[in-house]
Amino acid sequence: MNRHYRYRKFVEWANWVGMLCCISITVFFLVAILGYVIINGASSINWDFLTALPVPAGESGGGIANALVGSLLIVIVASVMALPIGIGAAVFINEFPSHGAGRSIRFLAEVLTGVPSIVVGLFAYSMVVKPWGGFSAFAGSVSYAFIMVPIILISAHEALRLVPDSLREASLALGVPKWRTIVGVVLPVSSRALITGVVLATSRALGEAAPMMFTAFGNSFWNLNMAKPMATVPLLIYTYATGPYEDWHRKAWAASFVLLMVVLVTSVLTRAFLRGKSNE
Amino acid sequence: MQGEPQATVESLNRGLPSAEVRPVSARRQVINLGDRIFYFITRSLGLSVIALALLLVWNLFNGAWESIRQFGLGFLIGTTWDPVTRVFSTLPTIIGTLVKGFIALTLAIPISIGSAIFISFYIPKWLRPILSYPIELLAGIPSIIFGMWALFAMVPVIRVIQIWLKANFGWFFLFDGPAVYGVGVLSGSVILAIMITPIITAISKEILLTVPREQIEGMLALGATKWEAIWQVALPYSRIGLFGAVILGLGRAIGETMAVTMVGGNSFAMIHSLFDPVHSMASQIASEFTEATYSLYTSSLIYVGLVLFAITIFISLLAQLLIWRLSKGKLAILD
Numbered sequence: 182m183n184r185h186y187r188y189r190k191f192v193e194w195a196n197w198v199g200m201l202c203c204i205s206i207t208v209f210f211l212v213a214i215l216g217y218v219i220i221n222g223a224s225s226i227n228w229d230f231l232t233a234l235p236v237p238a239g240e241s242g243g244g245i246a247n248a249l250v251g252s253l254l255i256v257i258v259a260s261v262m263a264l265p266i267g268i269g270a271a272v273f274i275n276e277f278p279s280h281g282a283g284r285s286i287r288f289l290a291e292v293l294t295g296v297p298s299i300v301v302g303l304f305a306y307s308m309v310v311k312p313w314g315g316f317s318a319f320a321g322s323v324s325y326a327f328i329m330v331p332i333i334l335i336s337a338h339e340a341l342r343l344v345p346d347s348l349r350e351a352s353l354a355l356g357v358p359k360w361r362t363i364v365g366v367v368l369p370v371s372s373r374a375l376i377t378g379v380v381l382a383t384s385r386a387l388g389e390a391a392p393m394m395f396t397a398f399g400n401s402f403w404n405l406n407m408a409k410p411m412a413t414v415p416l417l418i419y420t421y422a423t424g425p426y427e428d429w430h431r432k433a434w435a436a437s438f439v440l441l442m443v444v445l446v447t448s449v450l451t452r453a454f455l456r457g458k459s460n461e
Numbered sequence: 462m463q464g465e466p467q468a469t470v471e472s473l474n475r476g477l478p479s480a481e482v483r484p485v486s487a488r489r490q491v492i493n494l495g496d497r498i499f500y501f502i503t504r505s506l507g508l509s510v511i512a513l514a515l516l517l518v519w520n521l522f523n524g525a526w527e528s529i530r531q532f533g534l535g536f537l538i539g540t541t542w543d544p545v546t547r548v549f550s551t552l553p554t555i556i557g558t559l560v561k562g563f564i565a566l567t568l569a570i571p572i573s574i575g576s577a578i579f580i581s582f583y584i585p586k587w588l589r590p591i592l593s594y595p596i597e598l599l600a601g602i603p604s605i606i607f608g609m610w611a612l613f614a615m616v617p618v619i620r621v622i623q624i625w626l627k628a629n630f631g632w633f634f635l636f637d638g639p640a641v642y643g644v645g646v647l648s649g650s651v652i653l654a655i656m657i658t659p660i661i662t663a664i665s666k667e668i669l670l671t672v673p674r675e676q677i678e679g680m681l682a683l684g685a686t687k688w689e690a691i692w693q694v695a696l697p698y699s700r701i702g703l704f705g706a707v708i709l710g711l712g713r714a715i716g717e718t719m720a721v722t723m724v725g726g727n728s729f730a731m732i733h734s735l736f737d738p739v740h741s742m743a744s745q746i747a748s749e750f751t752e753a754t755y756s757l758y759t760s761s762l763i764y765v766g767l768v769l770f771a772i773t774i775f776i777s778l779l780a781q782l783l784i785w786r787l788s789k790g791k792l793a794i795l796d
Contacts (some may be wrong), residue, residue, distance in 0.1 A: 189689070192686070192688060199575060200578055203571065207599075208595065210658075217614050266509055266513075270509070273506060274507060277500060286507050286510050291777075295781075296770065296773065297715075297717070300521070303763050306524070306750075307763060308520045311524070327517070330513065358495050359493070360495045360496045360498070360499030360500075384601075385601065390603070390604070390719050391718040394751065395751065419722075419723070422612060422723065433609060440605070440606065441602065
C-alpha cells in the first residue's frame, strides 16, 4: 500500500519534470530564434539599409528600400481585394443564416487556411502570370489576397458572432432596415475585432515568401508599376540568405530583423488593442 | 414602411419563418429595397469564396494539364525526373515529403502535447497567458525567418551531431550517408518540428481547456493524483481534438516551403538515410520553377503542386472534421 502510494507519487513527479522539459524546449527555441535574429539583425541594420537601393554584389553599402516599398504596395493592393470578400462573406454567413451555404462557406474557409502558400503561388501563376505573359506585382497581390481571405473571413465571423442579438433587435424594433442595422450597429460594435483580424491577416501575408517566387518575382531596381516584377522583403531574404556573399547574409539578417519586428509589433499591438476593449 | 407588420423581430433577425409569417424563401423574407441590395451584395461575396476555391482547383488542373495528359497517374509512381529527356515523375519527392513530415511529427507530438498539458493543468491561471502568448507568437513568425535561423544557426550544430552519429553508429542504415552536408532530411525534419510545435501546442491547449473542470475535480476527490486525472479523464475526453491538432500540424509540415527549401538539401533522389539531401514537393517546386525552360517542365511542377494540394487538403479536411466534431463548431482554428 505504502509502496504503491510512493510509486504513484513518483509517476506524478516524473511526469511533471517531463512536461517541464517539454515547455522548456519550446521556450528555448523561441528565445534562441528571436535572440539570434535580433542580435544578428540589429547589428547590421542602419539608415542606409532602409533607404538605399540594392547595389551589385561586391560593392559595399546599399539597402532594401525597393523591397520594403514593394512588400507594402503588394500587400495593400491585396488587402483592397481581400477585405470586401472576407468581411462581406462573414456578414453573409452570420447575418443571413437562413441561406444554407453559410456553414459550407465557413468550413471551406477553414480548409483554405490549410492550403500551402506555394500552391497559392502556382495558382496565381497559372491564373495571372501565364495569361498576362510575365511576372507582375499584381499577381503577387492576387496570391496574398488568396491567403488573406479565409483568415479575415474566420476572424470576422467570430467577431460578428460576439455581437449580442439584443443590439440587432433594438435597432430593428426602431424600424431601422436590416442593412442599416448591420452597417450602422453590428459592424461598428465589432469594429475592433474586425480590424484586428484584418491586421493579423495582413501581417501573416507580409511574411510569405513562397508565392512571391512565381508572381512578383523580385527586382533589383525601383519599380512602382504593379504590372512589372517587384521586389519583396521575404523573397529578398531568401535570395540573399542562399547567396554566396557574406555581405548578402548580413543584409538577409537585417531584413529578417525588420520583418520580425513588423510581425511582433503588429501582434503585440493588436493584442493590446483588443484588450483595450474589454476594459471599457 | 419597412417590413410587414406581422413579421416578428425574430424572423427578421434570423431570417427564419416564425408562426406569424407564412413560410417563405430566404430571398422573399428580405423586404426593404436597401435590404435586397445588401443581401444581394453579401451573398455574392459569400458565394465568391466558393468560387475562389473552385478557381484554385481549376487553375491548378489547367496549369498541370499538359503533364497530366502526358504522364497520367504514372507520374505518382515513377522515379525519373529528367528535364533533359523530358520525362517527369515524382515518387521520391512524395516519399521525401511524407518522411520529413512524419519525423517532424514524431519529434513535435510529445513536446507540444506535454507543453499543452503543462500550460492547461499544472500552472496557476494567471501564469497561463504569460506562457502561452509567446508560443502563439512563435506560431506567427514567417517561415522564411525559421529558414534563415535553421540555415545559419541550426545546420552547423546538426552537422556536428551527424558526424558523430556516423562515426559511432554508421553501421545503422539510418545514419549511413553523406554526413558532411548538414542540410538534409534530418535538418529539414527538425526545423519542421520546431515550426509545428507551437501550432500543435496552441490548439491542444485550447482543446484541453474545454475538458469540464468537474470531471477532473471528481477524479482528484476520489484520491487520484493530478497525472492520473489527466491520463484517465482529460486525455480520453479530448483525444479526438488532440488528434485533429496533430493532423493539422502534419498538414502544415507537409505544405511548408521556405525553411525546407533552405535546409532540406535539394536533390531529386529516393530517401535512404536520415542524412541524405532529399527534395520535398514544395522545395522541388520552389527551387526549379523559375528554371523551367519549357512548358511541359512548368506543367509537371504544377502537377507536383496539384498532388501536394490534394494531400494537404485531405489532411486539412480530416483535421477540421475532427476538431469540428469535438467543439461543435465553437472553436476557431486560427493558428
